[in-house]
Amino acid sequence: MKIRAKFTKQEYIKYISHLDLMRVFQRAFRRANIPVKYSEGFNPHPQFSLATALALGVSSDGEYMDVELDTYIEPEEFKQRLNIVLPNGIKILKAVFSDDKDSIVSLIRWATYIIGFSTKEKVTPEEITSEIDSFLSREELILTKEKKKGKKVTVKQHNVRERIKELFLLSNENDTIILKTTLMTGSQGNLKPEEVVELLKEYTEIKIEEDSLKLHRLELFVEKDGAASLPI
Amino acid sequence: MLDKGQFEKILNRVEKPARYIGKEQNISLKDITEDTVRFAFAFPDVYEVGMSHLGMHILYNLLNSKDDIYCERVFAPWTDMEEEMRKNNILLYALESKDFIKDFDFMGFTLQYEMSYTNIINMIDLAGISIMSKDRKNDDPFIIAGGPCAYNPEPLVGIVDFFVIGEGEEVTLEIIEIYKKWRKSGGERKEYLEAIASIEGVYVPELYNVDYNEDGTIKAFYPMDAKHPTKIKKRIIKNLDEAFFPDKIIVPFIETVHDRVMLEIFRGCTRGCRFCQAGIIYRPVRERSMDTLLESARKLIEATGHEEISLSSLSTSDYSQILELVNKLIEEYKDKKVGLSLPSLRLDSFPLEVIEEIQKVRKTGLTFAPEAGTQRLRDVINKGITEKDLFKSTEEAFGSGWSTVKLYFMIGLPTETFDDVMGIKDLAYRVKDIFFKMPREQRKGNLKVTVSTSCFVPKPFTPFQWYPQDSIEMFNKKINLLKSSIKDNKVTYNHHDSRLSYLEAVLARGDRRLSDVLIKAWKKGCKFDSWGDKFSFEKWLEAFEETGIDPDFYASRERSYDEILPWDFIDVGVSKKYLINENEKAKKGELTKDCRKGCTGCGINKSFTGGVC
Ligand code: SF4
Numbered sequence: 001m002k003i004r005a006k007f008t009k010q011e012y013i014k015y016i017s018h019l020d021l022m023r024v025f026q027r028a029f030r031r032a033n034i035p036v037k038y039s040e041g042f043n044p045h046p047q048f049s050l051a052t053a054l055a056l057g058v059s060s061d062g063e064y065m066d067v068e069l070d071t072y073i074e075p076e077e078f079k080q081r082l083n084i085v086l087p088n089g090i091k092i093l094k095a096v097f098s099d100d101k102d103s104i105v106s107l108i109r110w111a112t113y114i115i116g117f118s119t120k121e122k123v124t125p126e127e128i129t130s131e132i133d134s135f136l137s138r139e140e141l142i143l144t145k146e147k148k149k150g151k152k153v154t155v156k157q158h159n160v161r162e163r164i165k166e167l168f169l170l171s172n173e174n175d176t177i178i179l180k181t182t183l184m185t186g187s188q189g190n191l192k193p194e195e196v197v198e199l200l201k202e203y204t205e206i207k208i209e210e211d212s213l214k215l216h217r218l219e220l221f222v223e224k225d226g227a228a229s230l231p232i
Numbered sequence: 233m234l235d236k237g238q239f240e241k242i243l244n245r246v247e248k249p250a251r252y253i254g255k256e257q258n259i260s261l262k263d264i265t266e267d268t269v270r271f272a273f274a275f276p277d278v279y280e281v282g283m284s285h286l287g288m289h290i291l292y293n294l295l296n297s298k299d300d301i302y303c304e305r306v307f308a309p310w311t312d313m314e315e316e317m318r319k320n321n322i323l324l325y326a327l328e329s330k331d332f333i334k335d336f337d338f339m340g341f342t343l344q345y346e347m348s349y350t351n352i353i354n355m356i357d358l359a360g361i362s363i364m365s366k367d368r369k370n371d372d373p374f375i376i377a378g379g380p381c382a383y384n385p386e387p388l389v390g391i392v393d394f395f396v397i398g399e400g401e402e403v404t405l406e407i408i409e410i411y412k413k414w415r416k417s418g419g420e421r422k423e424y425l426e427a428i429a430s431i432e433g434v435y436v437p438e439l440y441n442v443d444y445n446e447d448g449t450i451k452a453f454y455p456m457d458a459k460h461p462t463k464i465k466k467r468i469i470k471n472l473d474e475a476f477f478p479d480k481i482i483v484p485f486i487e488t489v490h491d492r493v494m495l496e497i498f499r500g501c502t503r504g505c506r507f508c509q510a511g512i513i514y515r516p517v518r519e520r521s522m523d524t525l526l527e528s529a530r531k532l533i534e535a536t537g538h539e540e541i542s543l544s545s546l547s548t549s550d551y552s553q554i555l556e557l558v559n560k561l562i563e564e565y566k567d568k569k570v571g572l573s574l575p576s577l578r579l580d581s582f583p584l585e586v587i588e589e590i591q592k593v594r595k596t597g598l599t600f601a602p603e604a605g606t607q608r609l610r611d612v613i614n615k616g617i618t619e620k621d622l623f624k625s626t627e628e629a630f631g632s633g634w635s636t637v638k639l640y641f642m643i644g645l646p647t648e649t650f651d652d653v654m655g656i657k658d659l660a661y662r663v664k665d666i667f668f669k670m671p672r673e674q675r676k677g678n679l680k681v682t683v684s685t686s687c688f689v690p691k692p693f694t695p696f697q698w699y700p701q702d703s704i705e706m707f708n709k710k711i712n713l714l715k716s717s718i719k720d721n722k723v724t725y726n727h728h729d730s731r732l733s734y735l736e737a738v739l740a741r742g743d744r745r746l747s748d749v750l751i752k753a754w755k756k757g758c759k760f761d762s763w764g765d766k767f768s769f770e771k772w773l774e775a776f777e778e779t780g781i782d783p784d785f786y787a788s789r790e791r792s793y794d795e796i797l798p799w800d801f802i803d804v805g806v807s808k809k810y811l812i813n814e815n816e817k818a819k820k821g822e823l824t825k826d827c828r829k830g831c832t833g834c835g836i837n838k839s840f841t842g843g844v845c
Contacts, residue, residue, distance in 0.1 A: 015249035016485045027257075027483060027537030030568065044569050057244045085537070087257050087485075211241045 001069040003078055004098035004232050009060045013089030018053035032081040037068040051104045051220055052185055055194055060217035064231050066104045096232050110221040110228050111185040113193040116178045116214040120207040125172040131204040132167055141199050163191035234330040242316040250486045251279035252313060254327035257483040258535060260296040269408050270336040271295055271303040272326050276351035279307045284490035286544055287342060291400055293478035301408060304328040308351045324359035333359040336373045343381030346739035347762040353754040365393045370421055383513050384692045384799040387739050387746040389437040394425060396433055397802055398466030401476055403433045429460050433467030448785055450796040465803040468840055472499060472518040477528055480535035492540035493532040495525055501546035502827045506614045506818050509691035510546055512806050515836045516845050522553050526560060533570060542573040562589055588632055597636035598629050604645055605655025611821040612647050623666060630667050635677030637663055643710045644688035644702035653710045657717050664722055684726045687733035691740050692799045695814035698791040701737045704730045731769040737787040743798035748779045807835035
């Protein structure tokens, strides 16, 4: 029996790492008396998985997890019991039974984000839009990644243009610019919003005020028959 | 209060921001009224260390169980956070309300280890409070301190306003009661300090004077006004079973050192190891009943969802009903996948079947603390364990599938010779041989023996308090001897920094002249001294140099029995005569039996009631 649930990660909870979030849930399951299935072996682990990791400081309205149950419990009850014991900022929005053989981790293909910031110099919406248009019209957007393996540092460069599905100006008010973007996410190709910010800094004239940057995940998508759809 | 926007910007730039956000499950959130007494429980180390401290959880919940007291937490920000705070003029704040500590009534430090003292100064400064008591104004918080190191409070005199000696549960409430009256009266700071000086267990250093002899030793220590007590008697909770124990504790978001439910099964210890300060200052032994413990466990697991319960005490297996307790806990939590851990377990007195039962949920390595390499030296320190015990336990453990063993030792113990040091190596090799003597098919896993040595620090209120510590050179000689003789890929050798242990000995047995050194060292940038990469011995040496204080006077000098020691004015209940007698017995290698098997006359039962004796 598997429950698939959607939840939020907001407020200060956004400063908690993926691993720590796993532990928050593990303990919340016990407090809420959720009959989670445990692995066998020396160090039994509860059988559940979170869809994708968020970087520290990124909030979200659309996180997902799969939980294997040992005994039957209504998804609605699962949701209610957990919401009582979860810390502020994490809230289960929806829970359903899922008969997916694949784990949520392997299904995720796209994610939408809000990128908010102010700029060092004033810019008009038109200027932003034209910057973004020329940014997207490039055939190559090269992301440089450093990988450390022990003491050796290898630099890898990838053209990630294809991993940006959309990027546009949502609003430009009170000196705060808000962009919306849809990015490839998951095992078949991944781009993070903070990496998009890196690219914007490199390829455009937009002078992002580093300190003001706010990232927020809106939703995750799976792909079914070639079309993006919500996980539940 | 913190500016939220600015705060978030900083959080984005620091390592492990979750250390600084508060918001954990089971924190106390309160409305603040005019009558609220605000208490900041301050732990002078990072969040992960502080949150692992059971005493904090007890006091936090106890204080917050009172309507008109609001206790919050504050830890030492890591250096990256401190840098941001100083750059952006952010004062030290409390995790719950994000209000500044400066606006609190009390900032209460717990003194768990000497090498956290520079962090205390740093935190007071970061809070925007004067680091010297004499410079503090009426609306500044009172800086107070308690915990095991407060049994020799003198090095912090001048910085801390007053100390609480002993167990804090009752006395803290008494202090706050008097505070409420004082606050209403609008009196002077000094009036409050005078008023609490008569509470048992409270030490207000500015009411006391010290005269010195020409050789630097103490000539006299006395209250300036005869109305104040000449001896400060430690506080203890008479009946632990009726004492407050929280039914919920804060659940940290990030991994801490002890991230689990800690059940305090008893206080005190009757074994009488002669190097152990805790074994003396926490006497007499007082147990919690099994029913109370099971009930606590139930509530705490329900409130936290923790995956582990640990039984906390100085010597877990000495609890009078340990087997029943362990069996009941295993029974109750097996299905919930809650594991059980028993730190400070003496394997010589614990059946292996039970340990195996415990390990069915979560398997960990085995730990032994023989403390010394030879039987002669183990007799000197009254450790009790024999080689036979150790070998028998390891043999059994290997037979049932264990393969990792940790062995803890001390070097520099009184009367130690190089033969004793080599005994450490021999012991480790014997353990290894036991493993490989087993038929191949019975061996499970890959053998790993870890040998750790720490450097002996003579502590106040132990039979060894008069003893000179080994010099750094001598420690290093012994460490190098072990390093060069332990050459086996199955045996790993770890050791502590001898320079740190040296400073620890200085501060542990220091007097009030040392506070100048502390401040100097802090001004030079010393903090997080026990965190290897932050430690600068050179700066400390400069601080001694510049204040004209000789550290050897405190660490490396043998004291005579009739010298007035800086902590002699504290009454821990165990008589000095007993300590002297124990030291003399040590020299002869004579053992003192566990006093559960018959009183050995330490004297605690004369001045303190309660407990098992
Ligand atoms: S009075 Fe006797 S029984 Fe009690 S702690 Fe001291 S030595 Fe042990």
